Amino acid sequence: MKFRYFTILSFVLLIAVLSACSGSGGIASNSSRDTVTVKHDLGETKVPKHSKKVVVLELGFIDTLLDAGIKPVGVADDGKPKFINEQVRKEIKGYTSVGTRAQPSFEKIAALRPDLIIADSSRHSGVYDKLSKIAPTIALKNLNADYQDTIDASLTIAKAVGKESEMEKKITEHKKKLKQLKEKLSDKKQSVLLLGNTNEAITVRDQNFFTSQLLMNIGYTYAVGDSKKSDAENGESVNIKMTVEQLLEKDPDVIILMSGEKDKVDQNGKRPLENDPLWNKLSAVKHHKVYKVDRFAWSLRRSIDGANAVIDQIEHDILK
Template sequence: MKRLLISGLLGACMLMGIAGCGPQENGMTHEAIYANLDDKVKTALERSNDPKDIDKEFKKRLTAIQKAADKIVTVEGDKIIVTHKLGTTVMPKEHKRIVVVRTEDPMIALDESFIGANFNEKSYLYNELSNRNVQNFSINDETKTINYEQIQALKPDLIIMRDSYGKAAYNALSKIAPTISVNVNKEEVALLTIAKALGVPEKGEARLKEYYSQAKKTRIALAEHMQGETVAFLRILNKEIRLYPYMKSDLNVFMAELLNIKPPDMVLETELNPTNNAISLERLPDLDAGYLIVSAGYGASSANNQGVADQRLANLKKDELWKNLPAVKADHVLQVDSTLWMAHGIIAKERAMKELYDTWGE
């Protein structure tokens, strides 16, 4: 009866979207949480870290990525056609002056040349972009306003944009040059889509295999070191503390899907209501993860005050609630750069994996 009551209340919360029904209020038992998880999450929790099993898993994953990219990019005679979220684009025969709008990560990962991008010194790819002599154009990130005049001045013959900038931006960019859009939140599909669109699918597939090789190495090392301990990812913002879900957040889903990192119950709770992942200080003692990843603040393009978030984390570290967390007591806390960890792209994820490996895998 208790389980049915909890399940019913949870369902009501999810249907009504009540903010107060987040993880800070539920305090559900392990049994109640597990009973309400969807089958995808349950299957993920039961995966093996045996090298042969990982190889089979990643081979199946690559096949799924290829199928997803094949739906987006098709070849008709001598034409390459990209059917994306914002429209349908026939690729130009030549593309020697490519401009990217927040798709520099997959382009650099593929080692494809491009002439223009928006970036600043906080970018995790700043050195690579500077060394390539990529021209910088401006974007107002608060309004997502792109400086089209600056892009036009670069005389691009192809533009590759992040699809979250929307239809109006796509229409404006398409007047300058043929434009395709990709969902960078799906890093692997985005990379292979771009590779296929540029006529180098084999390069994309080879690059993904490199990516999976690093993931396998990191996964095995972490499993051996952590010995079944759980991991949680906290993000400290100006006005709240967020506990990220296990598989329903694009920011850290790679830890679940590729690295098979196990979550504590409190993280699994957020799977049941991922729209509200803010937690209260009063609920913090329930976070019994053996390892903790913590970031403060925002990504490289954010206009929010990073200093406020940094100070909030500094104050939190002085709190007895924080000091008594199992991960803190065991010195198993990794503070990471939000600029990198909030980014989308396989280079960003590879660097995050390296950080995990260097800290807890050796």
């Protein structure tokens, strides 16, 4: 009798264990169906499929999210919304500033209870673990991104939010736009340089920068090579520093002068550099091939939409 009792009891317990295992497997399976594993610069992360509440810690990621039909709930905008393209600002109206790109506020990010955080792999590598404790976090290049890095990051973000096909279509359209402009430039072999701040020294973007590579993809030759990476705060690459004499040695056919809020200008709106006799010896100056553009648009908007905006400005203002 006792033997029969223990046999029945053992059978019941076995059924219970198997049921529990089956239930556990079911949970794991559901969890797998509800997430997607995303490879990024700092590893692999399981993120919820179709994330809706997303925080971005670099400005270039905003466009990509909008292309995927998602408005970020939080943006590290340095407390300066004007860094963001005016039309884009309207589209993301109501977002919460989560501090600076260099030092985002963990408290503000956590308060938003995001489904996903998109960080910059150079700026935020040191705080990646802290961000991951708040929400699933992927880290991609934007601060020091070149053109291809930007394309790759767009596809990764699209995968993270379940919009890969839409992003592939966006990239195809962009490539077509780029090719059409390249055909217009095909018979014009011109060298170009991107100049930034000119207050104390002339600062030039190197050929690995996002916009520099975009210009080369369009058909320009970039007039300088690589710069050395700096060990400065935030891991930002240092612009190539030049004197007017060194700039004259390069003597590019086209100069893109990126304007910014810190530039010193005289009452006529000219920088001191533009009154230097050597500046007026440059081929670009002599042939009226110096173009002033907005630094935020040409430097901070590292995205497919940012690239398209640069292409449009080249076609309408520079190749006019």
